[in-house]
Amino acid sequence: MTRNPAPLGPDGAAPDDDRYRPGYELVAERLLHYIAEENLRPGDRLPTEQGLAEILGVTRNVTREAVKVLAAIGRLTVRRGAGIFVAAAPAVADNDQLAHYQPTDMEHVLMLLDYRQVIETETARRAATIATPLEVKAIREAALESAEVGVAGDADAFGHADELFHTAVAAAAHNVFLQSSVATVRKFAAQSDVLLFHGLAPGSLEAAGRQHVEIAEAIGAGDAVRAMDLMAQHVDTTRHQFENRIRDRLFTPDTRA
Structure with missing residues (x-):
């Protein structure tokens, strides 16, 4: 594989x-x-x-x-x-295939993003349907924070806000298995970020922050279909940005010391 x-x-x-x-x-x-x-x-x-x-x-x-x-x-x-x-891979120590995830293999990375889309579109749908007012508030606050630091280009702050946002959406789905799956996917994705991009995001922080806000608005409005569609677009954008960043690495000389 x-x-x-x-x-x-x-x-x-x-x-x-x-x-x-x-x-x-x-x-x-x-x-x-x-x-x-x-x-x-x-x-x-x-x-x-x-x-x-x-x-x-x-x-x-x-x-x-x-x-x-x-x-x-x-x-x-x-x-x-x-x-x-x-070391044990996150939450999958007994699964050979996941324990041997290759964070620099494009095939593995794209499968991970495909799985992420399946999982996170469902968490967005459920959150739009059953999230409590406090959970909606947490999602909105994390989304607005990510948008603010995204415009400023603060990668570290965005990473923190991004984690809060996706974790809040997963929590609002009220399903511990979905929540665990989202956390596991993000841990695997972080491995690829470190090895391929040295922890930097593969695309525009500002664009990702705007998408977070749109998803939060759909969830707050109880629009499950729109929340699903927007989350699917969000993950798909990440996929395209990731592919573009990979091509840049392959054909642009590395200027790091």
Whole structure:
């Protein structure tokens, strides 16, 4: 289901389309493929940094940076004096396919966004139907906050407001399974954001904030059909922005140090 990664150079460099990506990102991607290919489970111990470097054919330094990144997004656990271990994926430790989610594989990312659309359009529909006045207020406040910080271009503040908004909509659906699914999808999406965009949003914060406000208005008005349609458009916009950002990464030289 996942594409086979291109061969890496000792410093983590790769040919062609991946030539502008930092070496540690490519090694992190290759390491996740290695974990999937070996069918390693949460809690399984990996080889040492040197051992992984030899397996992947790269230097130990770039391997160390890749391990740090994967530990930061919750895919690996590093225990001093004990070694490197596979960490449990969020809420899906017993599901092999989800535990081996590849955050830099476009096929996986698009499937995640497709699933997100299914889940979040339903939470929007239910919220428009059964949300309490307090829940509607929480959704509106989060939407307005996201719109405000989106115009200002404050990515960190927007990330916080975005989390509040989608969590509030999910809570207003009054279904713990839907709420858990939304939280899980967002955790997986965050892994892709970190590895591909270094935590930055793949598209316009201002546009996303406006969409949040429109969704909140539909939910507040009790218009379930419009709330569903607007949420579907919101996720679809994210998908297109994500694809565009990927193309930009492939064909625009990286100016980072």
